[in-house]
Amino acid sequence: xxxxxxxxxxxxxxxxxxxxxxxxxxxxxxxxxxxxxxxxxxxxxxxxxxxxxxxxxxxxxxxxxxxxxxxxxxxxxxxxxxxxxxxxxxxxxxxxxxxxxxxxxxxxxxxxxxxxxxxxxxxxxxxxxxxxxxxxxxxxxxxxxxxxxxxxxxxxxxxxxxxxxxxxxxxxxxxxxxxxxxxxxxxxxxxxxxxxxxxxxxxxxxxxxxxxxxxxxxxxxxxxxxxxxxxxxxxxxxxxxxxxxxxxxxxxxxxxxxxxxxxxxxxxxxxxxxxxxxxxxxxxxxxxxxxxxxxxxxxxxxxxxxxxxxxxxxxxxxxxxxxxxxxxxxxxxxxxxxxxxxxxxxxxxxxxxxxxxxxxxxxxxxxxxxxxxxxxxxxxxxxxxxxxxxxxxxxxxxxxxxxxxxxxxxxxxxxxxxx
Amino acid sequence: xxxxxxxxxxxxxxxxxxxxxxxxxxxxxxxxxxxxxxxxxxxxxxxxxxxxxxxxxxxxxxxxxxxxxxxxxxxxxxxxxxxxxxxxxxxxxxxxxxxxxxxxxxxxxxxxxxxxxxxxxxxxxxxxxxxxxxxxxxxxxxxxxxxxxxxxxxxxxxxxxxxxxxxxxxxxxxxxxxxxxxxxxxxxxxxxxxxxxxxxxxxxxxxxxxxxxxxxxxxxxxxxxxxxxxxxxxxxxxxxxxxxxxxxxxxxxxxxxxxxxxxxxxxxxxxxxxxxxxxxxxxxxxxxxxxxxxxxxxxxxxxxxxxxxxxxxxxxxxxxxxxxxxxxxxxxxxxxxxxxxxxxxxxxxxxxxxxxxxxxxxxxxxxxxxxxxxxxxxxxxxxxxxxxxxxxxxxxxxxxxxxxxxxxxxxxxxxxxxx
Numbered sequence: 001x002x003x004x005x006x007x008x009x010x011x012x013x014x015x016x017x018x019x020x021x022x023x024x025x026x027x028x029x030x031x032x033x034x035x036x037x038x039x040x041x042x043x044x045x046x047x048x049x050x051x052x053x054x055x056x057x058x059x060x061x062x063x064x065x066x067x068x069x070x071x072x073x074x075x076x077x078x079x080x081x082x083x084x085x086x087x088x089x090x091x092x093x094x095x096x097x098x099x100x101x102x103x104x105x106x107x108x109x110x111x112x113x114x115x116x117x118x119x120x121x122x123x124x125x126x127x128x129x130x131x132x133x134x135x136x137x138x139x140x141x142x143x144x145x146x147x148x149x150x151x152x153x154x155x156x157x158x159x160x161x162x163x164x165x166x167x168x169x170x171x172x173x174x175x176x177x178x179x180x181x182x183x184x185x186x187x188x189x190x191x192x193x194x195x196x197x198x199x200x201x202x203x204x205x206x207x208x209x210x211x212x213x214x215x216x217x218x219x220x221x222x223x224x225x226x227x228x229x230x231x232x233x234x235x236x237x238x239x240x241x242x243x244x245x246x247x248x249x250x251x252x253x254x255x256x257x258x259x260x261x262x263x264x265x266x267x268x269x270x271x272x273x274x275x276x277x278x279x280x281x282x283x284x285x286x287x288x289x290x291x292x293x294x295x296x297x298x299x300x301x302x303x304x305x306x307x308x309x310x311x312x313x314x315x316x317x318x319x320x321x322x323x324x325x326x327x328x329x330x331x332x333x334x335x336x337x338x339x340x341x342x343x344x345x346x347x348x349x350x351x352x353x354x355x356x357x358x359x360x361x362x363x364x365x366x367x368x369x370x371x372x373x374x375x376x377x378x379x380x381x382x383x384x385x386x387x388x389x390x391x392x393x394x395x396x397x398x399x400x401x402x403x404x405x406x407x408x409x410x411x412x413x414x415x416x417x418x419x
Numbered sequence: 420x421x422x423x424x425x426x427x428x429x430x431x432x433x434x435x436x437x438x439x440x441x442x443x444x445x446x447x448x449x450x451x452x453x454x455x456x457x458x459x460x461x462x463x464x465x466x467x468x469x470x471x472x473x474x475x476x477x478x479x480x481x482x483x484x485x486x487x488x489x490x491x492x493x494x495x496x497x498x499x500x501x502x503x504x505x506x507x508x509x510x511x512x513x514x515x516x517x518x519x520x521x522x523x524x525x526x527x528x529x530x531x532x533x534x535x536x537x538x539x540x541x542x543x544x545x546x547x548x549x550x551x552x553x554x555x556x557x558x559x560x561x562x563x564x565x566x567x568x569x570x571x572x573x574x575x576x577x578x579x580x581x582x583x584x585x586x587x588x589x590x591x592x593x594x595x596x597x598x599x600x601x602x603x604x605x606x607x608x609x610x611x612x613x614x615x616x617x618x619x620x621x622x623x624x625x626x627x628x629x630x631x632x633x634x635x636x637x638x639x640x641x642x643x644x645x646x647x648x649x650x651x652x653x654x655x656x657x658x659x660x661x662x663x664x665x666x667x668x669x670x671x672x673x674x675x676x677x678x679x680x681x682x683x684x685x686x687x688x689x690x691x692x693x694x695x696x697x698x699x700x701x702x703x704x705x706x707x708x709x710x711x712x713x714x715x716x717x718x719x720x721x722x723x724x725x726x727x728x729x730x731x732x733x734x735x736x737x738x739x740x741x742x743x744x745x746x747x748x749x750x751x752x753x754x755x756x757x758x759x760x761x762x763x764x765x766x767x768x769x770x771x772x773x774x775x776x777x778x779x780x781x782x783x784x785x786x787x788x789x790x791x792x793x794x795x796x797x798x799x800x801x802x803x804x805x806x807x808x809x810x811x812x813x814x815x816x817x818x819x820x821x822x823x824x825x826x827x828x829x830x831x832x833x834x835x836x837x838x
Contacts, residue, residue, distance in 0.1 A: 009594075072591045075594075164722050167817055168820075171820060175428075175496050186716075292714035293693075296588045300588050401590060
């Protein structure tokens, strides 16, 4: 007898998490003998806890196919981390209660490191409680910090957005530098690792190209060295383009944007690094500057998604279902690089016990000795991930992204659950 | 006998000013009986004053064609406004000196309102001094504030970038709002007019879509009304997306970003409005927020240029040369809208005397009565300008923008000119 499946999106959404959703749903529809209905959690795992399920079987094939070019989380996502068994067993028991009520035998969790941990716990709990459930994690994070997998779906598209934007802004500043802006700073995401900032480095095809400096969270900010390098770059090339990771830290290990800008902005949320750096440039060098903060634009930019990323996002979604119907649990499809040039990859299987709570950092040899750029080794790793375009359809000049009906599944547990 | 031509790019560059350059150069090459060599000013009009000319005849047809998909100013631009005859006749005389030395009979100036004024003065001076020169202005400005022409090349592509970005960010925030960001603010350019911010409104196809609020320079900022509207929007739709024009002013007519943030940022340059508004939202409503500042990314974003804009940018470049070889001077090709639905346009001719020093403002009836959105009339005007995509070629995942050789023309005047 087929059993139903549950799918949820977790954490910050990306340009291609819906591509993975399409991979899960379309593949599930190919296995009617194993999988009955596929329910999605409205707003992620919260939808499971509150029994707020979406019946994806009511969505047309065309609507599901349209997820392949629609950014964001089509069913809603959430930032909600389940605690450990000892601290909040009630939440896990509630999940099993909801799953039982809806005869859910497959659990697909689409997220980053935290949700890999949750997914592992759920697979363990189902064993403990004797409730048969196959829990498969579907990797997703723009932070690119999951272990084992070569890269994380979502990252390649942010990487492409940042590299393209820096190339374009670099051309702009170069053409204006004679009488106007000489220093341009783009702040990008990356709280703990510099993967996204590093991707900006791909825009520099040859000596002198933008970006001229990259500021990584992995390299403590040295103001004097920074100003000296900016000044030297302006004197040599006429202008200086900088990619700065929001997670840049001072010598004391504080986020620069908090340590330096708390009074100025009146709050401690990250995202104010670029104006802070601009102020440092102005005070130290008095060059005319401009700055940009890409924020959500970078992770939502489906219009300039990497085709490689789109293909990988779909492949992990499809593989998750194939692993489940193949009887596996507590695993995650992982991207395995089989060649650099030409780039080739396939899908392998990672044990969640090896994924949960492990953060993949940028290797030190991916950052140049002076700490201000990427190495050739880093470039060889990153370059294939942004290759290819995969444009959404447009209507009247705007991308025709889909909004699903998201029809609720009738509740069966007969009780509320407070989160 | 053919005479040489001079072309210069002026002011802030755009995603499509090089398209106009290609239109000028390719068309000039079709009139060898009228036009000999076409020289470009290196860094705009400064190149003419300092006799730093670029010989575009040394660029291949393929390189010139590649300008059609390359953002920025291929020859360099500058922010340098020539003063009036009375205040600085020396500069005008110097221009004529350089033009004489290089037998320049055609002057093509690609810019906004200030350069239209300069172009007019040069056409007048050539008459006064008895030096035959046909001066044609080629319209360009993302500010969309030139009169007579229906729109300004460069604007449509910024408009598309902002509309696409807001649609994407809107989807992102909508899917996260349950537990995370509820208010998102995108700051866009537009110091004196809200055209670019208005374009963000195109992303809202139906009630409830992002953007929910647009803040225009034309509408004085009313903090209480703003907070009330943000709060009501979050309560009704779960989230609120805001497009804010950098030129937003307080009741006293000061730029909000200067009046409010001078102490905080330590400088008065515009571009810090979004974090300021975010702080107002936090203090007043305590919603979790994010903000982005697009800055140069918006005007350099050739990767998502409007095909309509690209076609118009080329058409005005081509028309400029045709007007010149047709004997005209002191004029500007203007885009004439001949139909809204379906959109149609052709190229007319505007007298520079009617263009110079006239700024086209957003009509009041383009802004909704409450001051927070665009009207249907505005939508009907803006919508066609973002229609169509015109993707650049990509190599290794990055747009293959061209860099010209920009070979200098030997100097002939025998004297330096200090600017």
